[in-house]
Amino acid sequence: MPDLKEAWQLAWADLGLHAPAGLCEELLVAYEEPQRHYHSLQHLAECLAHFDQVRHLAQHPGEVAVALWFHDAVYDVQGKSNEQQSADWAVRALQAAGAGEASRARVLQLIMATQHHAEVHEPDQQLLVDIDLSILGATPERFAQYDRQVRAEYSWVPGLIYRVKRKAVLKSFLDREHIYHTPYFRERCEAQARSNLAAACA
Template identity: 65%
Template structure:
């Protein structure tokens, strides 16, 4: 982890909990960062977390409950079992436990949990903060061609256990599903900045 990333993590962590008027459990940040550094991860890593937090910094003022959204980002891939079907649920449960230990209200815990579950990407979010979070999670699709290519290699590495033909077919299915949406990004900020590049990246990859 370089100095810039370490500084981002520290400032985001402090700002997030301060926005909630809460103090986190002492070792929680270290446990989360260790989870994102697990060797089996290739994309869902500290790099992805840092990119998400940097994107959120640019839209912090647009969030209705920025502290909750930030905590949801910190936890959204906290649990990542490449063969697991309940990663988001387990991540949400971890977030709920941590928030409860810190004295967060039940309503706040439930909102954070719902935000994390929105990253399942099974349905378009209706809540404004969920829209921001989902767009942040999908911002990688609109990254530079170089970073997008790196992202594609990283995802492939996480699914190296899947037969190549099966993986290639399923991967294109997923990416085409984003292309088939009327809009990939539902917030004005990310739509204006990333929609065109995301469609270019996806078309190039799915037509290969």
């Protein structure tokens, strides 16, 4: 796993900017909130580890890295605007650091793409979405742990309702022609993701 502080410094160095003081610590605290079981430091670290492998594929690597740091910065398990609030926080931070309007707008769109509601066509968005969904193509053991972690986050939902809704979400990924957009993740994760999802939906 990457050193989180080093990854943070590299992200801002790629942007040619200095991060606002204390911001990294604020984010690390946010990712350790008690309601988080999957959307935690483990998930952030896994995403950043994947990004280390594909940094060279990003058009704006600093923006993708910062978007990964912020994509789950706000996580209310019953909230409907987590991505928007996370994106707004990122934009405020970038503005405070002196990032240009175009860069701020791209980071906002990167984070909003992790809603996974709409097809994404912009290459950096495709890369970030694939990183966020890399968990689907993890080892069966890690996928099973992920499944338990998501259930723990939704412990307030009755069992039958949860199982029906969870199966619908997982099947929506399985029903896609391709789960992953980029050749890198398609080659490495697609087959395992389909195996994991089929087993979970069975």
